[in-house]
Amino acid sequence: xxxxxxxxxxxNQSVERVLALLTSFDExxxxxGVTEMASxxxxxxxxxxxLAATLERSGxxxxxxxxxxxxxxxxxxxxxxxxxxxxxxxxxxAMDKLSSHTGETINLAVPVGTDILNVAEVPxxxxxxxxxxxxxxxxxxxxxxxxxVLLAHGTIPVPRQLERVHRAxxxxxxxx
Numbered sequence: 001x002x003x004x005x006x007x008x009x010x011x012n013q014s015v016e017r018v019l020a021l022l023t024s025f026d027e028x029x030x031x032x033g034v035t036e037m038a039s040x041x042x043x044x045x046x047x048x049x050x051l052a053a054t055l056e057r058s059g060x061x062x063x064x065x066x067x068x069x070x071x072x073x074x075x076x077x078x079x080x081x082x083x084x085x086x087x088x089x090x091x092x093x094a095m096d097k098l099s100s101h102t103g104e105t106i107n108l109a110v111p112v113g114t115d116i117l118n119v120a121e122v123p124x125x126x127x128x129x130x131x132x133x134x135x136x137x138x139x140x141x142x143x144x145x146x147x148x149v150l151l152a153h154g155t156i157p158v159p160r161q162l163e164r165v166h167r168a169x170x171x172x173x174x175x176x
Contacts, residue, residue, distance in 0.1 A: 017041050017051060022060065022074070027137060031067040078136060088120045095122045107134050109146040111156045115139060116147045140165050 024032070024040050032040075038048035052068050055061040059073030082088065088108065095106045099122040108120040118134040141147025141156055143165040150156050 014051075017043065018055065021051065021055070022070070025070050031064065031069050033067045037068075082119065082135075085119060091120065095120065099123075099125065107146050109139075109144075109150070111150060112138060114141075114156065114159060116141050116144070116150060116156070118146070 020041055021032075021037055034045055034049045034052060037052060038045045041048060041051075043051075052061055052063075056063055056068070056071070059071045061068045062071040087110065091108055095108060098104075099106045103125045105124040106122040107118050109116040109118045111117075115138050118137045118139070121133070121135045139147060140163055141151050142159070142162050147156075151158055
């Protein structure tokens, strides 16, 4: 292995660590400390700290005390991705019509690996709405209605084993 191969391997490993760290955030894990990052990535705390500092400088992470949250640059990139997502534009009229007909919240989700990603939402027209701001949430298909529809129609494979799903607002985890 020559010097260029070593440098490329190290660069790829760094990129993989950045991606693993950024994608580890979800509804139940909105903040991470350096120790948690190190554990998630399988690296020393000093490596995790340097990685977090680099991501903070780029706006991908923001520090809150001793913990980190996703930063404004993630919002900007996500918004750009959603605006460029032709599926949303092509489905908007149908979603609006269905919402006005039923009064219910309408969500649009797409498969992402074994999960689903909610990419658009039309809120309920009821005064007391239960809309949860689902856009941008990645969920297990067996835990949400639109995921069950995708499973039932064979759009995504039925998992061999169902994972227990913990929601951020649950005080006691529910059994799957």
